[in-house]
Amino acid sequence: MILPPITLTGHAQKEAWQNKVLPPVERLGQDVWSIPVPFPGNPMRYTLSYLLLGAGDAVLIDPGWDSDAGLDHLTAGLRQAGLGLTDLTGIVVTHFHSDHLGMAARLRIASRAWVALGDREVRRLSASEDLDLVLRTHSEELTLWGVPADRLAEVAVNRLELTHLRNLADPDLRLIDGSLVPAEGLDLRVVTTPGHSPGHICLVDEPHGLIFSGDHVLPRISPHIALELPGPANPLADYYESLDLIAFEDAMEVCPAHEYRFSGMQRRVAQLVEHNRERSAEVLRVLDRHRPETVWDIARHLTWSRGWDSLQAFSLRLAVSETASHVVYLRSQGHDIDVPVTEPRPAVSR
Structure with a gap:
């Protein structure tokens, strides 16, 4: 099925992505800034942090991977917005991954800003x-x-x-679905969107016409949906439900944590659903043709963008855990799949 394309809005960001360089710091509106923070040694290359200025409050979304170089880039970006580290009053992190939460502990010490995560997000360790x-x-x-x-x-x-993982920051605040980020002069609504992580959140800024989507919805790649142990029993089912929650309109600009900005959330959600449905269908075809006995055997027969043989270490772990999530989802849909997959143990928010 050919689905309608999204509309590119972050032209400088996409050009930088294609040229494999950091995009520029950008002012998205009078009180909103996009600041790239390097993600060294990773194909994603950078995290897009977003600075929002309220009436006396300054909130940073997803401060990025912790490194001296990252802090330098973030500090320079804040300086362009007329701020220093000590001017930050709040840090909101969309989920508990190192390329989002990593810098939070260092920034909290420097600024005394509070750190917030969604109330359903879990600490991995x-x-x-x-x-x-x-x-x-x-x-x-x-x-x-x-x-x-x-x-x-x-x-x-x-x-x-x-x-x-153990050294990542604990949150000072937990944000519940539908609540507003506690910052004077800002109107940031929390939407709980599990899937990529157990308690991922997106943030909707209707006055500025922006949706900060974290890793839940990206413009080009499909976010990784893994079976994590411990973790939710059916993360792919959670992801489908969360996509429905965030696809409430199509005109607002989407500000993801990686790649580049775009509009067309409903169109992108349709593409992501189609991609994951096709992936599940491919798993069923592999099961029918090859009679695999393990998740690994399924994964090695699936299509991977650079080929199965190119996957190593962390990327290989992601591939296997993603395949496991499809197996669990297909079982929940009534398919009889005789491949061992441990039932995830419940994870506890901390």
Whole structure:
């Protein structure tokens, strides 16, 4: 099915994306700024942070990956808006991923700003958890999914990654669906949109005609929907429901955390639904043709943009966990799939 295209609005951002360079700091309106923060060593290359100025309050959405270079870029962007780090009063993070929440702890110390996450978002690792137990459990789950023994160390999360997750900021505030971000002079409404993470949120700014979509809706790529253990039982079903919630209008400008701005939220949501439906259909075709016995066996027969053999380490882990989410979703739709997938353990918000 050929679906109508979205409308590009972030022309400088797209040009920078195509040229593989950082886009410029941009003023989107009198009180809204887009500030790119480098995401080193990752194909996404940068996170788009957004600064909103209210009546005495200055709120930053998704401060990005924590690094000295990132802080320099963020500080320079704030300077263009006439602010310093100490002028920040609030930091809203769309979800608990390092390229969004990473800089929050450092900024909170520098500015004393509060940090907020959605009330359904979960901390992937607490300070009290036994890292050896987490590592062992994760390896057991990947083994159940069929990851070969000689690839297990490559695919599994490692101690350095876990330590990084444990050091991410705890939120000072939790934002519930439908609430307003507590900042004077701003009208930012919270929409809870689980899928990419258990408690991802989008933010709707009707006075400025903007939707800050985090990773929930991106203009070009389909956000990764993984089966996380522990985590929600059916993240892909959650994602479909969340897409319906955010596709309430088509004219507002969408400000994603990666790539570039666009308008046409309803059109993009239709594309994302179509993409994921086709992916599930491809999983069913693989099951019918190849009779795979594990999630890994399914994944290696699926179509990947750069080919299965190109996937390594973190990207390979994402591919397997994404395939597992489709298996769980298809089972919920009544398909009899005899492939072992551990039922996710409930995750607790902290």
